[in-house]
Amino acid sequence: MLKLYEHPVSSYAQKVKIALREKGLPFEVEVPEGLGSGRKDGPFVAANPRAEVPVLIDGAARLFDSTIILEYIEERWPDPPLLPRDPAARAFARITEDVCDTQYEAVNWGYGEVLWFRRADGALAERLKAEAARQTGLLQAWLEARLGEAPWFGGERFGWADAAAAPMVNRSVHYGLGPRPDSPLARWHVRLRERPSVAATFAEFDASVERRGDAAELYAKGLRQREYRDHRLEWLVKSGGIDVVLAGLRNRNIRFPWPEAS
Template structure:
């Protein structure tokens, strides 16, 4: 049995859950025992250098990073395939996933820092939201350009590219930035959300939103430190949030990737 450590709001977790459900692979969901390094149970930390979800366990194998996990699932459970057979289409699917994971995700993450963790207010928050709005519009245009005219899905049948996009677009929509009405991208999103594997995963995410109502209090009390790594840190700085980073370091309410002993 596959075990997946998760948080329902993580887009990376959602990618893996959609893949598992599309492939009809039985799995057990677990939540990590705490927030931040040093407080989770050993089973979650062992073999998980980022101390992040998703973390997948299967027959003694321990895998971190959603892309590595999706590659493993495709190799270990090849039917039905979620990667197209054509090498060019496979490369395109991987390119889309990379952009979503390391560029688009940071924008939604930054919006979460504002809404849930209350890192900034007033003009500072307005400027960061304006940057996010502009950047999301650019990503929407980029994605629209990768949907072939009249195509139902990215890169062929529903698969890796689609499940790598849908969690991020849903998150942006939740922050008030959906794809434009009447666009091919919004039509694609509606089709994707209607798939049972996606619909169940989305329902779990929406149910978890209520958990975020008071999460800023945990940050203020020092019980939770958000991870600012690579693309997220870059986004916050380049979008006008350098003071947010400095404040978080000063108050010890942010963290970076743990060192590997």
């Protein structure tokens, strides 16, 4: 059986789980022991030296990076297809995914740094949350223009772009930053939540958030390290949160992707 190293809150892992469920593929999940602790041993790190989820194990295949995993799933189990056949439509779906994976995920992540992990307080926290809300609105407007009045981003069929956008928009809804009521994107989100593959994945997200406890305390004590990488780091810097990065370096509760600096 397929094995997926994941965390239910990870938008990237959610995207992969939605794809697996759309294909009707059975899989088992495991949250890696010590995820975020900086551990450099064990089967999870052996499969992905970046120590990031998701990681898909299929026999001898060890795959990481959610986009590469989606491509593998689509090529290995082509039916039902998530990507359309037309090259332009395929590119449309991949562009939608790329913006969701980089720009949108970074905004959600930055908002969570303040809300869940209390990386900032006072005026800085309010400024970062306001900037995240503003950028979320811009990203949702961009998605809405791509969706138009169609039921799904690919037209009449649920597909690749829907699986990619689903965790991002749903996280915004969780934060109270959802699409305008009764807008095309809000109606898409309602349809989305009724789809079995998505409903199961979102239920796992909700349950994990409910039982997460005081996650900020783990980072304050240096027991966990948040990964500040590429687009996430860029978001904090451009949005006025450079002091958050500097504090994380001083307190040794942030990390950067593999390979680490000496």
